[in-house]
Amino acid sequence: MSRLVPVITADREEVRNQPLDGLCAGLGAQELMAECAALDAFRSRSENLYERVRALFFLYSIHRFHLPFREGVRAEGRIPFRGYLHLLERRFEEAIGEFLAAQQEQGPNAALSSALAAAYRGLGFQTLADQVRRSVRSTRGNQWMFRTGHPFDDPLRIRRELLVADPQTGLRPVLREATPVRMDFSHSAWSDIFFLGMDYPEGARVFNTSINLAVRGTGEPRPPVEASFRVIDAPVLRLVSVDLGAEAEIHDTAEVFDFARDYLGLLKAAVIAAGLVPPGMEGSGLDLSGLLERLTGSRGLGIELVSRVNDIPKGSRLAVSTSLLACLITVCMRATGQIRALTGGLEEMERRTVAARAILGEWLGGSGGGWQDSGGVWPGMKLIEGVRAQEGDVEFGVSRGCLLPRHTVFSQEEITAETRRKLQQSLVLVHGGMAQDVGPVLEMVTEKYLLRLGAEWKARLEAGAILDEIIACLRRGDIRGVGACTQRNFEGPIQTIIPWAGNHYTDLLIERARRAFGEAYWGFWMLGGMAGGGMGFLLAPEAAGQGRDRLGEILLATKRELERGVPFAMDPVVYEFSINENGTWAELLSGADALMPPGYYTLRAPALLRREARLLSPGERRELEAFAAACRSRESWAGMAHALFERLLPGTDAGAAANRRALEELLAANGFDPVQHEKIRADLRSGRIGLAQNRLPVTARIEDAREEDATDARRGLPERLRRLGEEALAGGALAIVTLAGGMGTRWTRGAGVVKALNPFVKMRGRWRNFVEIHLAKSRKCMRHSGAGPVHIFTTSFMTHAPMEQWLRRENNYGYEGPVALSSGRSIGLRLVPMARDLHFAWEEMPQQVLDEQKQKVRESARAALIQWARSMGEGSDYTDNVPAQCVHPVGHWYEVPNLLLNGVLARLLEERPGLRYLLLHNIDTLGAWADPALLGLHIDSGAAMTCEVIAREMEDRGGGLARVDGRLRLVEGLALPDERLEFELSYYNTNTMWISIDALLDVFGLARADLADEAKTREAVRRVAARMPAYVTLKDVKKRWGKGQEDIFPVSQYEKIWGDMTALPEWRCAYVVVERRRGQQLKEVAQLDGWLREGTAAWVETLCDF
């Protein structure tokens, strides 16, 4: 009899809301396996969506956090490759089937549990996403669009008022919609996530206000987003984004559905979601002229839709993009009569329709916001609440809550004008400048709520109570009280649920604001999903005026201090804002006023001006005349002529020239080898090297390691070895080498900050970065053995200077032992990738397929990127970015020889002749520490190098320990001729290695004394390097532009990898299997939550002495 299934089906709240962790605490492996079987059967038979989803998350959680840690469950297991392929293709049911069959055969083990956990979690999220998609499609008012597949069926017509040109000016009117954005006072701890609102509508509550905005010093606040609609004299759909400087004239339906082809994806999603080009027409292959004729009632007419964001940077946490989407949808719906009033505000029913359409648009565009994100469509302050599904609702019987929430707008009697004024005075709204991805946070929250984790569930209820308190404060006009509530909300429930919602930067800001304003500091206000971007500070009104400038200074200074370790997209800004009491609002501009926004003309007019006047159509002529008249007569248009000239005759780009110079200097200073670079380019272009060529020949025989190939240290090593190690430590025989030259591309998705310095976790009440944690482990070692190991951080051109400054500033975090930096001596220049390699990476390698709509968007983006590579010139130098993003370290193989080349090792050996061993590990292997027993094992074995491996789990991709043609070695994932081979390998390479220094010198053909001879050392390194394979890899780099906008480009680079040393026949290696927590690497921010929950973070903390 299952104990867990009844928890899911229980009616009583106190039973249903029991935390899973508590329920599993007393169960052994056998009992957990029985529960898994019961849950799996239950989730297959249950008709209720949320019962199914909860069962799936229970299964995920048991396999991820409980079963692998039970007595009797082995670490090793074989994950079937077919199951893995199913998982990549999102065929979760089939994947689960494969994994369960393997479990039946192999017995429970951690490897299979990791695979099952991934599959159950994936299925859980897919089930939820499918439900949202179904609900969006079946919402009344949206259904018809999915049925309309041909222009003859299209029931929409453009309103007459928009078709008639003004007799005097000859211009057709412009319909202009302006929409405020929403600012959440509280979202009751992310309760606005669709899934959560539909699971637990009672808890889904958001209080927000619609606001106008302006960056401080740029004028009065106004609605941040605007859309303009008009009928034009050409049978095309013309889309223009003024702020992104993008335009397109679209002739066929296929292009409308091609979202990532250009920067106009949001406009396209709006055109579709508004029903202008109904989603039912996707894939019809029709051109647009027939549809436009049907819509406008005349052959030869078309539609123009123009969007503008009024200087608000991305990442404001104010749902600017959803508001723009809603704004665009509204203007299109007005133009087609789907909204009754052509001008002014909306009726409640219409606002709800717009919100539903915005959700549809978000889904089409492959993004996803909260259900309150269209809040700006509504006026003023409102409470938005989840609604229980009733009979008649499309969600009834499927989920507990409806897709769309209920909005209750607060009147001026409930929250007075005076209170609103006081709020505007006290609240300082800012953009902190950080670049962030909220996606993982939303997934973590969903998971935790569905599992009803104890502390998190309690915090969620507390967040709900704080929301009530905020409303009560506003009712009685107590703004200071509001500040106290938002501060408490951030410090309490928000960070209890997701510690990663806060960060070191924000904590510093709060601390400094508190200090700067003293009593006048009323509270911090987190906006949106996490802190660091859009945020608020509440100050006493008398302090707030000057406080805005003061806060701006604090933000900028703090950003400057942290920017090498924390990813920022831009410099911080302070806003001015006002409450918008209208919601979305439209006006009809006609006659001489029928103008598009000013920036539109700088974008469009140059092409017209370059043409001969006699070749202009009457419509184009009229348009230019109207623009010229506006420039002459309107004050606000005064600068336009100048802007137009700039665009027509662009001056030399001083920034680009400076960038080029800086890049050249950077390359020269870091030993760039142009000869080798040209050789690599030629090899890449001719196809001698490339992604496909990284692989070992298919004839290579690759087998799994045998049991006797590696010592198993997981159950402890003999006391003798520990003593041997301790003696060596006490004698100062060990140096720790932490590899910190890499960019940590996956950690910040190519943001170009120093991963080693990224303060990512709170330990002992403070945010700590990787360097600090590694040094704290060395300090603990020192306390224990009496002598601290030398701690060396290897650096690269990008990380060296910031690391040096940081360590000096922090005084080596108080580590009393010697700390050295080993600076990189190699640098590469990135290349525009070969289309061949992009095809290989995206089409031939097994890929994680995304959710249906996201996948479409990704494919469209990839097609555009391949086009980009071709147009830039495949294999040409990648220089179109800031210098640091154009160059790359050439792999960690070089980081060990660098110790020889840069004199660090020679100096250390001179100072400490007793130094004999190195412990080499990656910056993100936080569990690696100078374990004396492992050191003893290495010394005792007499090997040149002892490599630590762990039992492979699902996430461990990238090769492992194998016998290649009978010889035991570490093999890179890139080098495996067939993907499935990796799944045959039981052990994964942690890249943590114990190295004997004299053996190392020996393999390079050097003696200790030779290190002083630079030429000899250089020659020795070159000789060994030539024996190491160079792998071509693709990396994502970010290019920043505009107001916090970011593009990601794939670039080619090459690298050599230290693990390949194990292939040298004269270099004797030993292997040791260590515990997972010791070898685990933190590659992505999304891993953090699991790392914390499974207890590894706490264990790492015990290794440290801060």
Added chain:
Amino acid sequence: MRVKKCVLTAAAPSQRRLPLQVLVDRDGEERSVLAILLEEAARAGMEEIAVVVHPGDEEEYAAVAGEHAARVRFLPQPEPRGYAHALWCAREFASGEPFLHMVGDHLYVSRDGAGCAARLVAVAQQEKCSVSAVQATREGQLTQFGAVGGQRVHGREGLYRIDAVLEKPTPTEAEQKLFVPGLRAGHYLCFFGMHVFTPLVMELLGEAVSAGGRSVTDALALLAQKERYLALEMTDRRYDLGARYGLLHAQLALALAGTDRAEILAGLVELLALQPAQAGGRG
């Protein structure tokens, strides 16, 4: 309730020539559209018929009224103030009695030849309330018609209790407000151009007209709230003569439903055969 009066509206500036057009009817005889409509009313038992016309059109209309001319009275609409006002011009004629209303720019072809109006009047007399003839129409054509939403009347085939009326709704609004159980997805009950109204309708029209309203639909939406108001689903055909090729379609429908069917079909086949073969475009 007995219905014996009929009001025909034909005063709209864009429609006033349509009733004067001559078509060949089912029996192969040439008749004006007006005469065909009057015949439809007469077969439904209408004793008195008022035709609301543009001032000055009376004489021309009288000339083509045919055999029922004697029952017809012409009511001029003094100025073009919309459909609601045109109908309201017949208030004194209706004088507090229920009446049949047809629009002058539609032509009706019943399947069984019994007459659409006759069926509608019979139902209204039996149910003792306002009844509008409606037809299930694809959402692609919503831009042309008023549409209703409502519930089926238990045990009565094709009869609905109306609870919402919208004039030319967008599909978005139709989906949200016009629920009709049992109707195919994407179909709505749209007006057939033929109604039986109780005296309350004239009162509501009066209010609408004095508030500057032009459409009858607003008054009907109010009617649905104040009185039992039914919709009768017709399976017969109606033709909007004002639409593009509307007269041609109506003529073809009449001819193909009547004695000259074979002759017309032969003519059509010949036309098709003469037409140069064209690659069928999409659509």
